[in-house]
Amino acid sequence: MAHFIFISPSTHDSKGATSLALTMPPIGLAYLAAVVKSKGHSVEIIDTHLKGILPEEIKDYAKIKPDFIGITANILTISRAASYAQELKRLYPKAEMVLGGPQVSVMGKRVLEKYPF
DSSP, X not given: OOEEEEXXXXXXXXXXXXXXXXXXXXXXXXXXXXXXXXXXXEEEEEEHHHHTOOGGGGGGTOOSOOSXXXXXXXXXXXXXXXXXXXXXXXXXXXXXXXXXXXXXHHHHHHHHHHOOO
């Protein structure tokens, strides 16, 4: 059994990020978590926006050492998502890291060039 952690980055440092759409629960991550659990793996979702978690605090919220880490990102959260990714990769260098979401889907090559973690 593998352990997955899914991260929903905060928009607290994004200018103009007051839209209700940006503060909705991470439903996409919940769908992924449901599939992962149905395959017999453990999963936790960390909604950093809801809890006000900074990248340097993320270690206090990961309950179990992850095998896989997934982080979603949009145009307003990509910088913060990269910060979480860098910190989590430092803490768990053997964990597989996946960055996804609208920003990565549209600008994947550019994201990898800017954030080569």
